[in-house]
Amino acid sequence: MEDFVHSTHFIENENIHEITVGSDPRNDIRLTVGQSYLRNTPNEIKITAIEYDQNAFVTRGSRRILVFAETKGGEEKLWKILEDIPVSITCKL
Secondary structure (H helix, E strand, O other): OHHHHHHHOOOOHHHEEEEEEOOOOOOOEEEEOOOEEOOOOOOOEEEEEEEEOHHHHHHHOOOEEEEEEEEOOOOEEEEEEEEOOOEEEEEOO
16 A cells, blocks of 8 residues: 555646556556547447546545546546546656
């Protein structure tokens, strides 16, 4: 647990570019800001932001990632909440 605190202490939400969800490289899911998902369906979305929820960590000790997306109609909403699962974060420079 102590290693996690040090590794996430300096994460700036506006710099998160991509996350990889899972611990098995063959079955991991990669979510990237700017990427479209569910293509050619009425539910097509484009990821607009990925944020590390520092408040959840401070208040409950929970590691939570929030994924925001824009729908085809232009509405931005919280699309996914990933909590206490293996996630690798890639930040842009």
